[in-house]
Amino acid sequence: MASVLVVYAIIEQDRQVNLKRITRRAEHEAMEQIRVVHSQHKAIQQDIRALRQLLTTDSAPLEDKEWKRCDYLVVQCNELLTRLLERLDAIRPTASILGETVDISAPIQPLQSAAIHQIRKKKKKVIRDIDRDFEELHSCRHLLAQGE
Numbered sequence: 001m002a003s004v005l006v007v008y009a010i011i012e013q014d015r016q017v018n019l020k021r022i023t024r025r026a027e028h029e030a031m032e033q034i035r036v037v038h039s040q041h042k043a044i045q046q047d048i049r050a051l052r053q054l055l056t057t058d059s060a061p062l063e064d065k066e067w068k069r070c071d072y073l074v075v076q077c078n079e080l081l082t083r084l085l086e087r088l089d090a091i092r093p094t095a096s097i098l099g100e101t102v103d104i105s106a107p108i109q110p111l112q113s114a115a116i117h118q119i120r121k122k123k124k125k126v127i128r129d130i131d132r133d134f135e136e137l138h139s140c141r142h143l144l145a146q147g148e
Contacts, residue, residue, distance in 0.1 A: 019111070019112075020111055023097055023109075023111050023112050023115050024115075026096050026097050026115070027096070027097065027115040027118065027119060029096070030091055030093065030096040030097075031118070031119060031122060033087075033091055034088070034091060034119070034122050034123055034126060037084050037087050037126060038126050038129075040080075040084060041081070041084055041126065041129060041130055041133070044080050044081060044084075045129075045133055047073060047077055048077055048133055048136050048137060048140070049136075051070060051073050051074065051077075051140055052139075052140055054070065055070065055140055055143040055144065056143070067144065070140075070144055071144055074137055074140055074141050074144065077133075077137055078134070078137055081130050081133055081134060081137070084130055085127065085130055088126060088130075091119070091123060093115075093116045093119035093120050093123065094116055096119065097115050097116050097119070098112060098116075
């Protein structure tokens with residue numbers, strides 16, 4: 001009887017180790033996707049800041065060619081930010097950690113719950129940053145409209 005309990009304990013421990021390994025790998029993959037989106041967002045953010053600086057300087061009014069370039073940059077940044085939001089929307093924290101075929105009745109392990117929380121937290125932060133840049137683009141578009 002004691003050997004059965006030892007075997008059960010070993011199997012249960014192995015199952016927990018495998019669950020931890022799978023959870024960490026899934027968390028790492030989801031976080032890596034978010035990091036890629038975040039780094040691409042930083043590049044777009046630099047373009048927006050440069051555009052904002054160009055539009056708020058007190059130098060001579062923009063020439064037609066420069067105005068068109070700025071307008072194009074606003075539209076392009078808006079499109080790129082929208083695509084980044086779509087890519088973030090495709091990242092599903094619960095599905096990433098628990099898998100696509102999840103048994104709803106099965107309890108979520110604390111490790112899995114913590115991983116899901118971390119992914120959601122990082123994803124929300126990047127979404128908030130992108131939303132701020134949408135607002136910045138809106139103000140740039142307003143400045144361009146005033147300069148016409």
